[in-house]
Amino acid sequence: xxxxxxxxxxxxxxxxxxxxxxxxxxxxxxxxxxxxxxxxxxxxxxxxxxxxxxxxxxxxxxxxxxxxxxxxxxxxxxxxxxxxxxxxxxxxxxxxxxxxxxxxxxxxxxxxxxxxxxxxxxxxxxxxxxxxxxxxxxxxxxxxxxxxxxxxxxxxxxxxxxxxxxxxxxxxxxxxxxxxxxxxxxxxxxxxxxxxxxxxxxxxxxxxxxxxxxx
Amino acid sequence: xxxxxxxxxxxxxxxxxxxxxxxxxxxxxxxxxxxxxxxxxxxxxxxxxxxxxxxxxxxxxxxxxxxxxxxxxxxxxxxxxxxxxxxxxxxxxxxxxxxxxxxxxxxxxxxxxxxxxxxxxxxxxxxxxxxxxxxxxxxxxxxxxxxxxxxxxxxxxxxxxxxxxxxxxxxxxxxxxxxxxxxxxxxxxxxxxxxxxxxxxxxxxxxxxxxxxxxxxxxxxxxxxxxxxxxxxxxxxxxxxxxxxxxxxxxxxxxxxxxxxxxxxxxxxxxxxxxxxxxxxxxxxxxxxxxxxxxxxxxxxxxxxxxxxxxxxxxxxxxxxxxxxxxxxxxxxxxxxxxxxxxxxxxxxxxxxxxxxxxxxxxxxxxxxxxxxxxxxxxxxxxxxxxxxxxxxxxxxxxxxxxxxxxxxxxxxxxxxxxxxxxxxxxxxxxxxxxxxxxxxxxxxxxxxxxxxxxxxxxxxxxxxxxxxxxxxxxxxxxxxxxxxxxxxxxxxxxxxxxxxxxxxxxxxxxxxxxxxxxxxxxxxxxxxxxxxxxxxxxxxxxxxxxxxxxxxxxxxxxxxxxxxxxxxxxxxxxxxxxxxxxxxxxxxxxxxxxxxxxxxxxxxxxxxxxxxxxxxxxxxxxxxxxxxxx
Numbered sequence: 001x002x003x004x005x006x007x008x009x010x011x012x013x014x015x016x017x018x019x020x021x022x023x024x025x026x027x028x029x030x031x032x033x034x035x036x037x038x039x040x041x042x043x044x045x046x047x048x049x050x051x052x053x054x055x056x057x058x059x060x061x062x063x064x065x066x067x068x069x070x071x072x073x074x075x076x077x078x079x080x081x082x083x084x085x086x087x088x089x090x091x092x093x094x095x096x097x098x099x100x101x102x103x104x105x106x107x108x109x110x111x112x113x114x115x116x117x118x119x120x121x122x123x124x125x126x127x128x129x130x131x132x133x134x135x136x137x138x139x140x141x142x143x144x145x146x147x148x149x150x151x152x153x154x155x156x157x158x159x160x161x162x163x164x165x166x167x168x169x170x171x172x173x174x175x176x177x178x179x180x181x182x183x184x185x186x187x188x189x190x191x192x193x194x195x196x197x198x199x200x201x202x203x204x205x206x207x208x209x210x211x212x213x214x215x
Numbered sequence: 216x217x218x219x220x221x222x223x224x225x226x227x228x229x230x231x232x233x234x235x236x237x238x239x240x241x242x243x244x245x246x247x248x249x250x251x252x253x254x255x256x257x258x259x260x261x262x263x264x265x266x267x268x269x270x271x272x273x274x275x276x277x278x279x280x281x282x283x284x285x286x287x288x289x290x291x292x293x294x295x296x297x298x299x300x301x302x303x304x305x306x307x308x309x310x311x312x313x314x315x316x317x318x319x320x321x322x323x324x325x326x327x328x329x330x331x332x333x334x335x336x337x338x339x340x341x342x343x344x345x346x347x348x349x350x351x352x353x354x355x356x357x358x359x360x361x362x363x364x365x366x367x368x369x370x371x372x373x374x375x376x377x378x379x380x381x382x383x384x385x386x387x388x389x390x391x392x393x394x395x396x397x398x399x400x401x402x403x404x405x406x407x408x409x410x411x412x413x414x415x416x417x418x419x420x421x422x423x424x425x426x427x428x429x430x431x432x433x434x435x436x437x438x439x440x441x442x443x444x445x446x447x448x449x450x451x452x453x454x455x456x457x458x459x460x461x462x463x464x465x466x467x468x469x470x471x472x473x474x475x476x477x478x479x480x481x482x483x484x485x486x487x488x489x490x491x492x493x494x495x496x497x498x499x500x501x502x503x504x505x506x507x508x509x510x511x512x513x514x515x516x517x518x519x520x521x522x523x524x525x526x527x528x529x530x531x532x533x534x535x536x537x538x539x540x541x542x543x544x545x546x547x548x549x550x551x552x553x554x555x556x557x558x559x560x561x562x563x564x565x566x567x568x569x570x571x572x573x574x575x576x577x578x579x580x581x582x583x584x585x586x587x588x589x590x591x592x593x594x595x596x597x598x599x600x601x602x603x604x605x606x607x608x609x610x611x612x613x614x615x616x617x618x619x620x621x622x623x624x625x626x627x628x629x630x631x632x633x634x635x636x637x638x639x640x641x642x643x644x645x646x647x648x649x650x651x652x653x654x655x656x657x658x659x660x661x662x663x664x665x666x667x668x669x670x671x672x673x674x675x676x677x678x679x680x681x682x683x684x685x686x687x688x689x690x691x692x693x694x695x696x697x698x699x700x701x702x703x704x705x706x707x708x709x710x711x712x713x714x715x716x717x718x719x720x721x722x723x724x725x726x727x728x729x730x731x732x733x734x735x736x737x738x739x740x741x742x743x744x745x746x747x748x749x750x751x752x753x754x755x756x757x758x759x760x761x762x763x764x765x766x767x768x769x770x771x772x773x774x775x776x777x778x779x780x781x782x783x784x785x786x787x788x789x790x791x792x793x794x795x796x797x798x799x800x801x802x803x804x805x806x807x808x809x810x811x812x813x814x815x816x817x818x819x820x821x822x823x824x825x826x827x828x829x830x831x832x833x834x835x836x837x838x839x840x841x842x843x844x845x846x
Contacts, residue, residue, distance in 0.1 A: 062429075063429050093630070155535070
């Protein structure tokens with residue numbers, strides 16, 4: 001059973017008491033809280049740390065935050081306030097991108113969930129050698145140049161791989177949420193870490209395929 | 216006049232071919248037409264042998280008398296190096312050179328070099344002055360638009376030009392985003408929109424998501440060297456296909472011939488938007504160039520199809536970047552004069568299986584959108600105005616040891632955006648760290664666009680590897696990079712010296728801010744009087760030149776009228792009544808205008824089935840809807 005993210009945002013401004021859209025900056029009086037810039041993406045957006053966050057919810061949150069925080073609304077209120085709003089918006093943009101991308105979201109969750117194990121170089125699940133060789137060969141093939149058909153073929157393949165990995169993350173996080181602090185949970189976290197690591201390689205291939213616009 | 220001036224904010228579309236200015240009045244965006252009803256300022260600068268300049272329609276008219284000193288398409292050179300524009304070098308009648316000890320280019324006219332920023336500043340000044348006169352106000356603050364695919368250097372160059380022209384640039388915004396703003400301000404509408412912006416010299420395609428007053432760019436790409444100019448050159452190739460090799464060489468070497476061919480191509484291109492054939496007659500006997508040819512629309516379309524394909528490749532690319540298919544796009548919006556080309560619209564319709572929106576005048580929509588944003592930023596807009604969320608079009612990275620790069624920010628990252636990177640030193644007591652910042656998608660530094668070198672100075676001397684320098688790269692809402700650095704161990708803020716690769720330093724810009732701006736009196740009327748006198752001087756010089764050099768076109772009666780008009784102007788120009796000087800200038804222009812038109816017509820001719828030259832060149836003001844809401 002998925003647990004959708006709930007808003008946890010109950011921040012109010014120490015200066016004016018207004019409810020804040022984000023803990024970083026009060027869009028009522030313009031007070032900023034630079035000490036909070038180290039908060040996680042979930043914290044900045046006022047979301048409960050969980051994997052299942054529908055895209056529509058993120059879009060809606062973005063609209064609400066942007067409407068209140070966007071530096072354009074502050075430009076005529078002086079350089080200092082404008083600069084603070086700019087920095088807050090940049091942090092919010094970064095947080096939104098992190099939460100929006102499932103693999104980045106997963107990575108963040110591993111680092112914030114209290115019962116997530118801390119993987120070291122030795123304990124981090126390693127990726128199988130055939131997989132790594134496959135990735136190397138694909139990169140070399142892309143660098144050597146691809147026909148339009150082959151590029152289309154690879155693009156479809158990468159998309160389907162990422163879709164599968166996303167499904168793995170979905171079920172692994174469900175397991176984690178059901179069986180906290182148990183061995184089952186540890187196995188699930190290992191699967192999550194390994195999936196995130198694999199996705200990094202596939203996303204790299206995706207970027208290489210997109211490359212730059214041919215002139 | 217005194218005491219009735221006011222400060223206005225405006226949106227300026229600084230285009231490759233034409234520039235426009237708009238403002239919001241009574242809650243509606245509107246183009247500011249000058250007192251002659253002209254809504255468009257041609258982005259043309261004419262510099263005579265004495266380095267007096269004229270901008271706009273008059274500059275364009277003087278082109279044939281002064282081809283080497285008539286500069287068009289300056290935007291193509293903004294923030295560019297010589298290696299970027301090699302293809303363009305032979306196309307224009309003026310000389311483009313590299314600035315000594317620099318990567319930048321400048322344009323050499325009558326022995327003096329002008330940077331693209333200076334020339335753009337002249338165009339902005341003209342646009343500014345026309346607007347100020349029309350509304351009897353002061354235009355001190357503006358939003359200026361740029362192609363979405365402009366890189367950091369190009370954006371900075373545009374900002375610098377604005378500064379030089381005495382404009383406080385509130386924001387640099389992307390042209391497709393501005394167009395989307397003009398098209399879709401109904402906050403209840405939402406959906407995915409693709410903006411296809413094909414202007415005179417640049418091409419952009421952006422995908423935006425509109426949601427309840429938030430305009431979010433999802434992906435953008437483009438080509439800053441693809442536009443109507445290239446369509447002109449395809450036409451030139453058609454027109455001159457039958458020239459002998461000798462005549463073709465002579466025409467390519469002669470600035471007047473190059474300009475005449477370009478003008479003929481432009482006319483033929485415009486004709487073929489509505490006719491199926493264009494007859495082109497061009498005669499330059501001194502060069503052995505005689506052209507009499509009929510160009511069919513089919514032949515022209517075949518010639519430009521590869522260019523249109525390039526644009527559709529970009530559309531494909533940006534859809535892929537956004538993770539969308541053509542059917543996911545609800546509306547396609549056409550921006551830029553070149554989208555009037557029927558073949559462009561036809562191919563877009565085929566690609567998307569639906570016709571693009573062409574309701575708003577494609578020449579004006581960007582300026583209208585920019586004025587809406589200017590109104591918000593200038594503090595006069597309501598607090599619930601639309602919000603623009605744009606993206607950085609190019610990935611940002613730094614050069615690493617061995618010539619590789621580390622990417623700090625990926626393309627299509629929403630802006631403003633920040634990235635940090637840690638550095639340390641390689642030798643003991645090193646107090647300076649050099650960072651080379653690059654933009655682009657490739658892996659090796661040599662394949663990327665150099666943005667500039669940032670020298671971090673004032674680091675406390677420590678053993679190698681000890682300092683922890685945290686560098687913050689911040690791309691602001693203009694899409695321009697700002698860099699800050701701090702040494703974390705000591706807490707010292709590092710001083711940053713920026714050497715832009717393709718731009719000007721702050722000091723250089725300060726030096727170039729026009730004397731007329733620096734020394735301008737606070738009294739707007741005095742400022743406008745000074746400008747009017749300068750313009751009168753230029754018109755008098757031009758008229759003297761025409762009288763002296765074109766006696767073949769001017770009979771005794773006309774010569775007498777011109778001389779009388781010149782005397783009339785000379786009599787009032789020393790005075791202080793601006794309206795008298797302007798009336799005398801108009802009178803003199805009226806007398807010389809037919810001569811200018813005859814000069815153009817004697818060199819070339821395009822049969823346009825009964826239309827006047829003005830109609831062909833699109834000078835007649837068009838009526839346009841201000842706002843159309845997407846359905």
